[in-house]
Amino acid sequence: MKNLTITYKISVVIALIFVLWGTFFPDHLGSIMTTAQTFFLNSFGWFYNLAASFFLLFALFLIFSKYGRIKLGKDTDKPEFSRPTWFAMLFSAGMGIGLLFYGVSEPVSHYAAPPVGEGGTRESALLALRYTYLHWGFHAWAIYAVVAMALAYFKFRKDAPGLMSATLQPVLGDRVKGPIGYTIDIIAVFATLFGVCASLGLGSQQINAGLSYLVGIPVNFGIQVTIIAIITVLFILSASTGIKRGIKYLSNANMVLATILLLAMVILGPTLFILNLFTHTFGEYIQNLPQMGMRIFPLDADRAAWTQGWTIFYWAWWISWSPFVGMFIARVSKGRTVREFTVAVLIVPTIVCAFWFAVFGGTGIHLDLLQGVDVAGQSLETGLFFVFEHLPLGGLLSIVTVLLISTFFITSADSATFVLGMQTTEGDIDPSNLIKITWGLILSASAIVLMASGGLNALQTAIIVSAFPLTIILLVMSVGIVKIFKTEVKGYKKPKKTV
Template sequence: MKNLTITYKISAVIALLFVIWGSFFPDQLGNMMNIAQAFFLRTFGWFYNLSASFFLLFTLFLIFSKYGKIKLGKDHDRPEFSRATWFALLFSAGMGIGLLFYGVSEPVSHYAAPPVGEGSTEQSALIALRYTYLHWGFHAWAIYAVVALALAYFKFRRGAPGLMSATLSPVLGDKVKGPVGYVIDIISVFATIFGVCASLGLGAQQINAGLGYLLDIPVNFTVQVIIIAIITVLFILSASTGIQRGIKYLSNTNMILATILLITMLIVGPTLFLLNLFTHTLGEYIQNLPQMGLRIFPFDEQRAEWTQGWTIFYWAWWISWSPFVGMFIARVSKGRTVREFTIAVLIVPTLVCAFWFCVFGGTGINLDLVEGVEVAQQSLETGLFFVYEHLPFGGVLSVVTVLLITTFFITSADSATFVLGMQTTEGSMNPSNFIKISWGLILSASAIVLMASGGLQALQTAIIVSAFPLTFILLVMSIGILKIFKTEMKKT
C-alpha cells in the first residue's frame, strides 16, 4: 500500500464511501440525486450548451489552423496502430453500448415526442433523426478530441505524465504538481467512474432485455446484478492481459460484429428508404447545427424540460466520459498530426454514428409510421428487440446483438480500468493488475448502487453533477493547448 499514490488513495476511499452510502441508504441517495439533477439542469443548462458548442468551434479551428502539422509525438514517431485498428479502438472505447441501447429507442422516442411540433408525423420523424445526430455527432466527438489531443501532445511530445492535471500546466504552471493537481485528477476520476457506470447500467439492462426475449429470463434488478457480476469477472481478466492483447482483440471483434449487424439491418430493413432518409436528415442536421446545439427554450417550460432531459444530459455525459475516452484515444494515437487526429476523431465517427442511428432508428420509425407497428410504445431497453420481431432473421439478430452488447460491455469497462489506473498512478502506461482490478470492482459496485438508488435517472444525475467541475477543467485545457501550440510554432 505504501507505493500507492495520493490520488489513488483519496479517490478509492471516497468511491468506497459512496458505495457504502448507497448500499445502506439507497433511498436517501436517490433523493439526493433527484434534488441535484433538478438544480443542475435548471440552473446550468445554458453553461453546458455554450461549453459543448465552444469545444466544437475550437476543434474546427485546430483543423484549419497552422497548428495542424504539429505531431502528437516526437518528429520521428510513427503511429502504433493501423487506421482500421485505430478506429476499432476508438469506437469500442467511445459509444459502443449506447449505440445499441439507443439505436432504435432514441430516434423513435423523439419521433413520438419531438422538441418542437406534433409527434408521430413525417416531420417529427425528420426532427427525431436530426436531434439524435446532434446528441451523438460533432459536439460529442469534439469534446473527446480536445481532451485526447491535449493528453497525447503532453505525453508523447513533451514527456509529461498522462494526467489531466498535466495538460493544464501552460495555464497553472507548477501548481499542477501539488494539491491543485490532485484535485483536478480526482475530479477526473469520479467523472470517469460515473460516466462509465451509466454505460454499465445500460448494458446490463439491455443484455437482460435480450435474454428475456431469447430465453424468457425475467427482466429485473436481480438478474441485472448477476449480469454485472459475470461481466466484471470477464473484463477484469481482459484488463489484466494488457491493451495489446485483451482490449485490442476485443475491439476488433466488436468492430466486425457491429459492421455485420449494421449491414444486415440495412439489407433486411427498408433499404432505399433508409438511404434516402440518411441523405436528407444529414443535410438538415448540418444546416441546423448551430441552432439545435444552443436551443434551450427560455419561454417554454415543457420544451425546456425536453432539452434538459436529452441534449444537456448528453453534453454532460460526453464531458464526464472525456477523461476516459480522451485518455484511451490519446494512448492509441501516438505519431499522428494534430490535423489528421482531429479530422479523424471529429468527422469519421460522427458520420458512422449518424448512419447507424438512421438505419436502426429509421427502421423503427418506418415500422411505426408506415406499417402501424407500435414501436414507440416500447421501453428504451426493449425497443431494439421489438423491432427485430418484425424483421427477417430477428432471432439471429437478437443473438448477435446480445453478444455484441456483452463484448462492448467488456471493452468499455476494460478500457475504463486501464484509464482509471493511469489517472491514479501518475500517468503510468502500464498500471499494475492490483490497481486495475480494484477499479474494476469499484466501477461495478458503483453501477449497482446507482441502479438500486434510482435506476437510469440516478445514473444520469451522477453524470450531470460530476461533469460540472470537469467542464471548467476542459475549458482551461483548451486555453492551455493554444498557449503551448503558440510556443511550439515560435520554435520552428
C-alpha cells in the first residue's frame, strides 16, 4: 500500500504498544503517568510558563517588525476567503468541546478556589474570569499563530510539505529529511494524539452527564466507553467522505448550534450583568496580563499546585494542540501577510473565547454569588447542565448542548484523523481512508485506556509529557522563522542606482 512512510509505521507501532499497555496493565500505566506528571510539573513548570510567554512576545514582535509585510504565499497569491469568512473560520478553530466542558465549570471553580485570596467573594468572581481569559486567550492563540504561520509560510511560499519538520529547515538544513525529521514529526503526531484524546475524554464525560440529566442514564466509565464507541463509528464515516463533505457540513452545523446556544444564554441569562462583567474583567485581564502569565508561586506550595493544575496544564495542552489547530489555520490563510494573519489570529478568537466564558461562567457565578444556587458544588462535567436547570427553556438548552458536544466530538476526531494522516504521509493532503480509519481507531482506543488508567488526571499527564519535547521544537521553529524572514526582507531591498 502506498504512503506507508517510516513516520507512519513507527508512530502506529508505538501507539499500539501504548494501547496494549493500558489495556492489560491499566494500574501500572496509571502509576507511571502519576509519577511522570509530578516530575514534569515540579521540574519544568517554569519552562512551560516562560515558553508560553515567549510565544506571545514573539507574535507581537512579528506584528510590529519589518517582517510583517511578508506574504504567506507567492507574491501574486490572493487570499482564498473574504475577511468575514476567514474570521468565521478562525472562530470555528477556537470552538471545541473544551469551551462547553469548561464554559461554566472553570470560572466557577476559580471563583470558589482562586489562586489568591478567599473564595466565594465578589473579588474572587472577578479574578475567576481574568484567569479563565488568561488560559484561553492571547497566550494560547499566540502559540497557534506561530505554528500556523510557519506551516503556511513553508507550504505556500516555499512549496514544502505540510510537516512540522519542514518548518525547521532554516536551522537544521537537509537533516529534516532524515532521522531527525522523522523524530520531529513523530513527536508532533503523539502530541496531537494526546491533545485530542483529552477532548474526546472530556466530551464523553459531558455527553454522559447530559444524558443523565435528560433521561436518567447513569454516569460511569462503561457508559462513556459506549459513547466513545458510537461516536467513533460516526466520525470514521465522516472522515471517509473527505474533508470537503463530512468535516465541512459538520463544521457548519457546529457554528449554527454554537451561535444559537451562545445567544440563548445571553438572552435567557442575566444579560446586563454578563455584558458589564465581560467589559470589566476583559479590561482587567489586559491590564494584568504580564503578571498573571508569569506567576508560578515558588514560595507557596498550595498556590503553586493551583498554577500547575490549571495554568501549566493549559500551556501544555495548547502546545500539544498546535500542530493540529495550526494546520487548519494555515490551510485557510494562504495569501495573507504575516502582520494581518498574526493580528487576526491573536485578537478574533481571544475575544470570542473571552465572551463565551463571560456568558456561561458569568451566568454560573451570578446564580451562585447573587442567588445562592450551589453551582460551585457541582462537578466539572455537570456544572453546565446544572445551570441550565435554573434558566428558562433549560431542557431545550441541554438537548442542544448534547447535540453540539456530539458534533464537536465528531469534527474534532474527524479533523484529527486527517491531520494525523497528513503528518504520517509526508504531508499528503488526501491521506487514504485506511490510514485515517487506523488513526481514528487508535485515537479512540488511546482515550479509553487513558480514562481507565486515571481519568482526567491521566489525560492531563499525557498532554504535559508529550508537550515537553514539542515545546523545544517550537522554540527552534521560532529561531528558524526569524532566520528565513531575514533573507526575505533582504530580497525586498531595491538595488542602488548607479551613476
